[in-house]
Amino acid sequence: MANRRKFLTSSAAGLALLAARPGAAAPAGPRANARGKALVISTWDDGIAANQAAWAILKKGGAALDAAEAGVMVTEASQNCCVGLGGNPDRDGIVTLDACIMDHQFNCGSVAALERIKHPISVARRVMEKTPHVMLVGEGAQQFAVAQGFPLEPAQLSPDAEKAYKEWLKTSQYKPIINIENSGNRKTGPVGGPQNHDTIALLAFDATGNLSGSCTTSGMGFKMRGRVGDSPIIGAGLYVDNEVGAAAATGQGEDVIRMAGAHTVVELMRQGRTPQAACRAAVERVARIKGAAAKDIQVCFIAVNNQGQHGAFALQKGFSYAVCNAADQRQLFKSEYLLK
Ligand code: ASP
Secondary structure, eight states: OOOSOOEEEHHHHHHTTTTOOTTOOOOSSSOOOOGGGOEEEEESTTHHHHHHHHHHHHTTTOOHHHHHHHHHHHHHHSOOSSSSTTSOOOTTSOOOEEEEEEOTTSOEEEEEEEOSOSOHHHHHHHHHHHSSOSEEEHHHHHHHHHHTTOOOOOSOOOHHHHHHHHHHHTTOOOOOOTTGGGSOOTTTSSSOOTTOOSOEEEEEEOTTSOEEEEEEEOOSTTOOTTOOOSTTSBTTTEEEETTTEEEEEEEOHHHHHTTTHHHHHHHHHHTTOOHHHHHHHHHHHHHHHHGGGGGGOOEEEEEEETTSOEEEEESSTTOEEEEEESSOSOEEEEOOBSOO
């Protein structure tokens, strides 16, 4: 719960760390990372709850990968419009989930269009750890999940999602709402809710200096059946290069995919940019590609480099993200944005 809305500016938060050298070669073996530098960053206000679950692992010296998985599981289990089985369905009335996970050694796993499974992030991790593949989709992903012991949940919409879907059927127009998480309580309106968000993406930096990330969503509400966004695509919704940093995206998935969003942010950090500057440059690229249509979409990036310096940037106003470290587990930042 984001009851302590302590908004800070990301640039101010980053000042103390500006001397860090993103992209610097890591020493051989585990990087020295004073435990105090361990960090979790995630998208949206709900990220505070996710961050706390991740932090419970990091503060005991646990691995970034475990933290990345455990954090977003909290959001997957909560009933909200845009992550997990409580999410809004596709235009045929079916909830389909996308998720991916990546560790500090370029291991990655992903599921897309997965139905009736409560924790797609954990299935993505199993794909990473138990199969020779990176990505499983649809029926095959579900078959694998069941074989791995994940229970098949009932094929029914949450009461809120059902209401939102009925409302949507009145027009049947696909018009994603920018910053849906800020659009009011779904109980009193068609979509959204103060604690809702489109996607939870979470980046964890652990006490040994390793990075991992996770990303999970029900995707754009009322999307075409079979539509997959950026969130399960390694390099678009999430990318981790332990020698440089990690990045993740939320917003209009199609526009993140077309410029390989998270990978682009990591490459921009490799060139020497701070996480904040890298996120900004990536958003500027989206704006250049979209031209006048940029005003109709939202795209946001979060990033952390291999020194534990973090940043974020959005195309439009309204994106907030949560940060957790030893000093404060409930920090909430209002992101800077491009289109004023
Ligand atoms: N990126 C997600 C998708 O396109 C949705 C979002 O984050 O708003 O499916």
